[in-house]
Each structure stands twice: as C-alpha cells, then as structure tokens.
Amino acid sequence: MSQQRKAIWEADLDEELQDVDLNLAIGSYGQNDLYNDVQSRIDEATLVAVQQQMAQQAAFASIPDVVKRFIVHFHQAVLENNLAEITVAYESGWNRLTEKFYAKTEWPEAEVIAPLVNDDQIFLILYRELYYRHVYSRLQPDIDDRFHSYENSCELFNYLLNSDGPVPLQLPEQWLWDIIDEFIYQFQSFCTWRTKVKSKTDEELQLLGEGNQVWSSYSVLNVLYSLIQKSKINEHILALQEGKSTEEIAEIVGEYGVRPLYRMLGYFSIIGLLRVHSLLGDFTLALKVMENVELNQKSPFTRVTACHVTTYYYVGFCYIMLRRYSDAIRAFVSILNFILRMRQYHTRSYQYDQINKTADRMYALFAICNALSPSRLDDNIFNTAKERFGEQITKMSRGEEGIPAFEELFIYACPKFISANPPPYEDPELLQAYIDDPPVEPIQRHLSLFLSEVRAQVPVPTLRSFLKLYTSLDAKKLANFLDADEEEMVQQMMVMKQASRSISRVENGKGLLDGQTISTSDLDFVIDDNMVHIAESTVGRRYAGWFIRNTEHAQRVYDTIKSSPLPPRKVNVTQTQPAQAAPAPPRNAGAKVAWGGIKVA
Amino acid sequence: MVSASEWAAPPTRTELIENLVSGVDRYNPNNVGILEDYLYHQIRSQEYDCLANLAILKLYQFNPDLYNPDVVINILIKALTAYPFPDFNLCISLLDERPFPANPDEPDPLPSLLPVLTSLYNLLQQCRFPAFWALYRSDKAESLRDNYTVECVGFEDSVREVVIRAVTPAFKRIGTDRLSTYLDLSGDDLTAYIEKLGWSLDAESGVATLPLNPDNQIVSTVVQENIQLPQLTKIIAHTQTVA
Numbered sequence: 001m002s003q004q005r006k007a008i009w010e011a012d013l014d015e016e017l018q019d020v021d022l023n024l025a026i027g028s029y030g031q032n033d034l035y036n037d038v039q040s041r042i043d044e045a046t047l048v049a050v051q052q053q054m055a056q057q058a059a060f061a062s063i064p065d066v067v068k069r070f071i072v073h074f075h076q077a078v079l080e081n082n083l084a085e086i087t088v089a090y091e092s093g094w095n096r097l098t099e100k101f102y103a104k105t106e107w108p109e110a111e112v113i114a115p116l117v118n119d120d121q122i123f124l125i126l127y128r129e130l131y132y133r134h135v136y137s138r139l140q141p142d143i144d145d146r147f148h149s150y151e152n153s154c155e156l157f158n159y160l161l162n163s164d165g166p167v168p169l170q171l172p173e174q175w176l177w178d179i180i181d182e183f184i185y186q187f188q189s190f191c192t193w194r195t196k197v198k199s200k201t202d203e204e205l206q207l208l209g210e211g212n213q214v215w216s217s218y219s220v221l222n223v224l225y226s227l228i229q230k231s232k233i234n235e236h237i238l239a240l241q242e243g244k245s246t247e248e249i250a251e252i253v254g255e256y257g258v259r260p261l262y263r264m265l266g267y268f269s270i271i272g273l274l275r276v277h278s279l280l281g282d283f284t285l286a287l288k289v290m291e292n293v294e295l296n297q298k299s300p301f302t303r304v305t306a307c308h309v310t311t312y313y314y315v316g317f318c319y320i321m322l323r324r325y326s327d328a329i330r331a332f333v334s335i336l337n338f339i340l341r342m343r344q345y346h347t348r349s350y351q352y353d354q355i356n357k358t359a360d361r362m363y364a365l366f367a368i369c370n371a372l373s374p375s376r377l378d379d380n381i382f383n384t385a386k387e388r389f390g391e392q393i394t395k396m397s398r399g400e401e402g403i404p405a406f407e408e409l410f411i412y413a414c415p416k417f418i419s420a421n422p423p424p425y426e427d428p429e430l431l432q433a434y435i436d437d438p439p440v441e442p443i444q445r446h447l448s449l450f451l452s453e454v455r456a457q458v459p460v461p462t463l464r465s466f467l468k469l470y471t472s473l474d475a476k477k478l479a480n481f482l483d484a485d486e487e488e489m490v491q492q493m494m495v496m497k498q499a500s501r502s503i504s505r506v507e508n509g510k511g512l513l514d515g516q517t518i519s520t521s522d523l524d525f526v527i528d529d530n531m532v533h534i535a536e537s538t539v540g541r542r543y544a545g546w547f548i549r550n551t552e553h554a555q556r557v558y559d560t561i562k563s564s565p566l567p568p569r570k571v572n573v574t575q576t577q578p579a580q581a582a583p584a585p586p587r588n589a590g591a592k593v594a595w596g597g598i599k600v601a
Numbered sequence: 602m603v604s605a606s607e608w609a610a611p612p613t614r615t616e617l618i619e620n621l622v623s624g625v626d627r628y629n630p631n632n633v634g635i636l637e638d639y640l641y642h643q644i645r646s647q648e649y650d651c652l653a654n655l656a657i658l659k660l661y662q663f664n665p666d667l668y669n670p671d672v673v674i675n676i677l678i679k680a681l682t683a684y685p686f687p688d689f690n691l692c693i694s695l696l697d698e699r700p701f702p703a704n705p706d707e708p709d710p711l712p713s714l715l716p717v718l719t720s721l722y723n724l725l726q727q728c729r730f731p732a733f734w735a736l737y738r739s740d741k742a743e744s745l746r747d748n749y750t751v752e753c754v755g756f757e758d759s760v761r762e763v764v765i766r767a768v769t770p771a772f773k774r775i776g777t778d779r780l781s782t783y784l785d786l787s788g789d790d791l792t793a794y795i796e797k798l799g800w801s802l803d804a805e806s807g808v809a810t811l812p813l814n815p816d817n818q819i820v821s822t823v824v825q826e827n828i829q830l831p832q833l834t835k836i837i838a839h840t841q842t843v844a
Contacts, residue, residue: 218663281694284651321690421663446694452719487731488729491727494771495728497771498685498767501816514609524821526818526819528773529808538824555835555839
C-alpha cells in the first residue's frame with residue numbers, strides 16, 4: 001500500500017523511479033479502485049510513460065522464447081569474442097528466426113530487448129544495425145527509420161573510430177562487409193527517396209529541411225576515408241606487396257591496423273569508396289582509390305563472395321564509362337566464370353538472390369561491351385549471354401536500329417546513380433521552383449553520355465561486314481556499296497579505326513587506370529590516298545593447351561587411383577553359398593528347444 | 602598516343618597538385634582556389650591534366666556555392682582537345698543537376714554554351730572534322746570563341762592534334778585537299794604544318810605521305826599456338842616414372 005502512495009506522490013519528480021514502482025503496481029493487480037481514485041492526478045507525461053512501459057511490457061511478452069534465447073546467446077558470444085559462435089548466430093540463426101517469426105514485421109525494438117542483454121549499449125548498436133537492415137530489405141522504411149538508422153550508423157562508427165584505442169570487438173568478415181555494404185545501400189536509398197519531392201508530407205518536408213546533415217555525401221565519404229586512414233590499409237597492402245616481414249608491417253600499420261577488425265573494415269571501405277564514387281558519377285576517382293588492390297584470386301576481398309562480386313561489377317562498369325571495353329570484358333568474364341563455379345556452394349546463402357541478380361546485370365553489360373568491341377571471347381559466357389539477351393544482341397549489331405536495345409540494357413544493368421545534392425528543402429521558394437522544373441535524373445544523364453559514344457560507333461558494323469570481303473578496294477567503290485558520300489565514308493572509317501584501338505591493362509601495369517593502346521579488332525585496314533587495304537588476322541586452331549590440360553588431369557586421376565589402398569578382397573559369391581548352407585542345418589539341430597519341441601526354422 | 606599512365610599522372614603536374622589529387626584534401630573546399638589556378642596555368646601553357654580538372658568539378662558537385670561557370674567551360678574546352686580519351690564525357694558526368702542561380706546579375710553562360718560544346722564533341726567523336734570547323738566558325742559558337750577559346754592558348758592547334766591522332770592510324774597517304782578540310786588550313790599554312798609534322802609532301806599530285814607507325818602498317822597475322830618446352834615437362838616426366 002505504501003508503495004503505491006509513494007509512486008503517486010513522486011509522480012512528478014523522477015520518472016525512472018516511477019516506472020519501477022508502476023511495474024510492481026501493475027503486477028499486483030487487484031487495486032483498481034485505488035487507481036480510479038487518483039487517475040486524475042497523474043499528468044500527461046507520466047501517462048504517456050506508463051503507456052510506453054505497458055507497450056514495451058506487452059511487446060516483451062510477445063517475443064517468442066526462442067528469440068529471447070537466441071538474443072541472449074548471441075550477446076554472450078559477442079561479449080566473449082567467440083568468432084565461431086558469432087558467425088553461426090549471425091549467418092544462420094538470425095535468418096532462420098527472421099523467416100519464422102519476422103518475415104513481414106520488424107524485429108522487436110532495441111529498447112524492448114535491452115533487459116535481456118543488460119543494456120549493453122555496444123550490443124544494442126549492433127542489434128539495431130541488424131534491425132534496420134531487416135527493415136530496409138523487407139519492409140518500407142519511413143522517414144523516422146531513415147533518420148534513426150543514420151544515427152545508429154554514426155554511433156557505431158563513432159564507437160569504432162573515436163574510442164580511446166582500438167575496441168576489443170571481433171566480428172566475422174561477412175558481417176563487417178555487410179555493415180559497409182548496408183551503410184552505402186541506405187545512403188543510396190535515402191538519396192533516391194529524397195529526390196521525390198512531390199510525394200512528401202508536410203511533416204517530412206519540415207524534417208528534411210532541418211536535417212540537412214543526415215545522410216549527406218560528405219559524412220558518408222568521411223566515414224569511409226576515416227576507416228581507411230585509421231587502419232592504414234593502403235600502406236598495409238603496399239607493404240605486403242613489397243614483401244615486408246610481419247614485424248615491419250605491424251610497425252607501419254600501427255595499433256589499429258594489426259587488428260583484423262580494423263584491417264578488414266579498412267579494406268572493405270576501399271571497395272565501398274569504389275561503389276560510392278561510381279554512384280556519384282566519378283569513374284576515374286573510383287578506379288583511382290582501388291589502385292593498390294590487385295584484382296586476382298589471392299586478394300582478401302575474395303573471402304567474402306558478395307564483396308568479390310560487387311568489386312568486379314563496379315570495376316567493369318567504370319571501365320565501360322571510360323571506354324575501355326576490353327578491360328571491362330575481361331573483368332566480367334572472370335567474375336562470371338567464378339560465379340558459375342561456386343554457384344552450387346551458395347544456394348543456401350541469403351545473398352544468393354542478390355548475387356544472381358548482379359550476375360544477370362553483368363551479362364547485360366558484357367553483351368553491351370561485346371557489341372561495341374567485338375573480340376575473341378569466352379564461348380561459355382557468350383552463349384549464356386546470348387540465351388538471356390539474344391534479342392538485344394542481334395539488334396545491337398545492326399547499327400542505328402540498335403540504339404534502343406543499348407538503352408534498354410544500360411538502364412537495366414547500370415548502378416542506381418544518385419545526385420550528390422538534395423533538393424533545396426530549406427528554402428520553400430527554391431523547392432517550388434525545383435518541383436516545377438526538376439533537373440534531369442542522374443541515370444538519364446549518364447545514359448545520354450553513353451549513347452553518344454554508341455552513336456559515334458554506329459557505322460562500324462556495316463563497314464566491317466563490307467571490309468571483310470576484300471583485301472583492297474577503291475574508296476569510291478566502297479562508297480557506292482554503302483550508298484554514302486565518299487567523304488563521309490572516309491570519316492566513318494576513321495571512327496572505325498579509332499574504335500578498334502583502346503586502352504587496356506597490360507601485364508605489368510600497376511593500378512587499374514594504367515594501360516596501353518592495343519588493337520581490339522581482328523580486322524585492320526589502312527587508306528592509301530584513295531585505296532583501302534585490308535588485312536584480317538585469324539587465330540589458328542589451338543589444341544595443344546586442351547590436350548596438355550587433359551593429359552595432366554588424367555595423370556593425376558591415374559596416380560590417385562594407383563596410390564589408393566586396395567579395397568578389401570571380396571570372396572566369390574558362388575563359394576559363399578554352400579558355406580552359408582552348411583552351417584544352417586547344424587544350427588537347426590542345435591536350436592531345438594526343450595519346451596514343446598518347436599523346431600526353429 | 603599518350604599512354605594511360607601519362608593521362609592519369611602527367612609529368613607536368615607539380616607535387617602540390619599531386620597531393621591534392623591523390624589525397625583526402627581534394628574534398629576540402631578551401632583548396633578549390635589552388636586547383637583553379639592550376640587550370641588557368643594549363644590554359645596558358647598548353648598543358649593538360651585531366652584528373653586535376655575532374656577534382657575541381659567534384660568540389661563543385663559537393664559545394665554548389667563554389668560553382669564558377671567560366672571554370673567549367675574552360676575545363677570542357679580542354680577536355681575537347683583530349684579526344685580520344687573520354688574526358689569530355691567524364692566531365693559532364695560530374696556536372697550534377699543545375700546549381701542554383703546564386704547571382705541573378707551575372708547570368709549563367711553554361712546552359713547556352715553546353716549544347717554547342719556537346720555538338721562539337723559529338724562531331725569529333727564521329728570524326729566529322731569539316732563539320733566541326735564549320736560549327737566552330739559559325740555564329741552559334743561565337744560567344745564561345747570570343748570569351749573562352751581565345752584565351753586558351755593553342756586551342757585550335759590542340760584540336761588539330763586531335764585530327765592528326767585520328768588520321769595517322771587510318772591513312773598511309775592522304776590527299777592534301779582532304780587534309781586541308783580536316784585541319785582547316787590551306788595553302789602555305791597547310792604546307793608549313795605538314796612539314797612541322799614531319800610528313801613528306803608531294804606537291805604535284807597533292808598527296809602527303811605519312812610516316813609508318815604501328816597502326817597504319819597492316820599485316821594479316823595468323824595467331825599460331827606457341828608451345829614451349831616447359832609446358833610439356835610434366836607430361837614427359839610422367840612417362841618416365843610410369844613403370
């Protein structure tokens with residue numbers, strides 16, 4: 001009784017205390033008439049707090065026990081830095097429970113489950129990261145979700161970067177990549193949402209007007225650059241390439257860089273920068289930040305498949321925009337082969353769908369590159385691309401009519417470009433002007449730039465088909481065939497010549513921007529005043545490589561079999577039968593049982 | 602042709618600029634002045650540094666209040682002369698949506714000049730050199746010529762270099778009439794220019810012969826397989842070990 005009176009008395013003073021008391025009060029239940037009495041004295045704030053508390057209680061009670069146990073177990077694993085347990089909980093536990101209980105709704109809020117984890121703020125930040133990731137992927141985030149997820153990310157990075165010294169946390173690499181990936185994805189999603197001015201409510205307009213710093217490009221770039229600088233990942237990679245010893249490396253990278261958490265975060269941030277710069281339209285800078293990363297199977301980014309795929313996708317796309325089609329083709333071919341090979345191991349992963357979608361877009365980009373710069377290719381990939389995009393491929397090689405096909409594939413396959421600046425939410429006048437006359441969307445801008453390149457190369461396929469038929473030809477005659485003005489035709493031939501030369505990375509080139517001019521076409525020509533001389537290169541049949549590879553494979557198989565232990569000798573079937581029959585009769589005889597004389601058959 | 606590494610890091614770039622371009626300082630709005638001065642240096646001395654100019658555009662992208670249309674137009678003019686590198690398109694990619702008109706007194710010349718610049722670039726892409734010169738000398742490009750290209754030292758010569766870059770791989774010999782339409786030079790100017798390039802001119806037939814280069818010597822090749830002995834060592838070694 002006295003407890004309740006105290007609660008009422010101190011209602012205005014200390015909300016926290018009051019919460020606790022009310023807890024007990026609600027729990028004890030039967031004192032309704034007393035409450036009716038004093039209901040009017042409780043003011044608005046406490047009522048709201050009471051309701052919140054009750055809601056939280058109800059929410060807490062509605063969490064299935066399985067989930068509660070999972071959260072406790074997860075928390076324990078994080079506290080103990082038990083990497084294996086964390087990985088299991090993160091990869092399979094979370095997804096299983098999402099499928100089972102939270103496929104269409106949100107996970108319980110962090111405040112609700114806080115008691116389970118003793119209000120461990122670090123764990124709650126990580127939990128919120130997963131919570132918002134779920135909201136963004138399965139549900140529609142509203143403006144509050146977006147603002148809060150930004151704040152949560154800031155808190156997380158603040159914790160990682162601005163604590164005194166490196167934090168003693170250990171997380172699986174997949175999670176680290178997902179943190180960076182999701183951060184950029186939320187940024188991109190916010191930018192796209194932000195530009196849709198017309199569909200905003202007044203409240204949203206106001207919040208956006210005030211919250212200029214939320215998800216600003218500078219802050220996102222700041223996070224990524226800080227992670228790179230803190231972990232000194234670029235120096236680390238250079239030191240590895242120069243073959244320095246582990247102690248020297250440890251000295252170079254400092255206390256942050258030696259910890260795997262920071263090292264991997266720094267590394268993934270480089271890939272993150274590649275992505276952000278591509279989204280903002282700065283393709284050279286995107287490739288420049290990757291200058292120390294080597295694109296081969298040994299690089300650390302291949303350890304996380306999603307990261308691997310993403311890297312190649314963006315690198316290939318940047319090459320396309322830089323008109324280095326052969327480099328782009330090379331990138332796409334290697335990653336598509338990789339995806340084909342590892343497809344069977346990843347069917348259970350929740351990223352399987354995403355990887356497949358990216359692979360599909362890469363097939364489209366590969367088809368585009370191939371149309372613009374035909375070269376001897378990997379038949380396997382080409383056939384798959386043809387299955388998927390055969391119609392567009394035939395259209396694209398037909399010159400002028402093919403431009404819509406280029407447009408279609410480009411729009412399908414390009415990254416979701418964003419614009420760096422928000423609409424002017426702070427100033428209603430400017431905002432109205434913006435609504436009346438919206439600027440061109442980034443994707444349209446990049447599309448028109450790409451199409452201008454394509455258009456320049458439109459006459460090339462027809463010229464090619466004619467030139468293939470001759471070794472030398474008078475320019476006037478060629479013009480007659482093409483039904484074109486001679487001068488125009490000569491200009492088109494210069495275009496064709498330029499189209500067949502492009503910059504490509506050679507063996508020893510360092511960095512992705514490097515390269516030398518190579519010839520990419522098998523058809524070459526030169527104009528001698530008015531005569532055109534043509535030469536074609538062909539590839540001789542290559543069979544030696546195939547034979548060598550298969551011979552070695554057969555050798556390996558043979559050696560393996562020869563050196564394996566022999567299987568145990570099996571006795572012949574015909575011999576065993578009489579042996580089996582023989583013991584049977586004596587057994588029968590021996591099995592005669594004393595009681596009742598029943599014979600055992 | 603300039604190799605890509607030179608394009609990415611031209612030898613004329615100073616160390617200060619190099620640090621700005623390669624580091625995090627490129628995002629610092631206070632550094633835009635340094636980069637703009639460097640641009641004007643490029644204009645006056647006929648040098649070119651693509652990445653530094655892109656850095657300026659990126660700063661404009663993030664800080665619309667720094668936007669200076671003259672600088673942008675100068676960058677685009679310089680990028681025109683870099684063809685066949687895709688610089689012009691890269692610059693346009695970084696020109697975000699219209700920046701908000703900061704100063705209503707000085708109208709923004711960019712929206713009117715941009716289509717002209719884009720058409721000039723398209724003509725270069727399609728190697729339509731006579732049309733390029735026609736457009737360039739026409740009224741539409743008058744404002745461009747009077748205000749901008751006149752300040753850019755050697756703009757026309759740089760464009761002629763672009764033309765030469767396109768002509769050299771495709772031709773062994775080219776008629777002087779054709780060449781003069783491409784270069785927008787005639788008579789003595791043309792002769793002087795050809796001699797400067799080191800080509801030999803046959804005055805009576807009016808044909809200029811280009812020096813041989815890897816691109817205009819065509820050889821039909823058959824790419825044969827080249828099997829080296831080391832590749833076969835494993836197989837041969839195996840035949841020895843098999844009993």
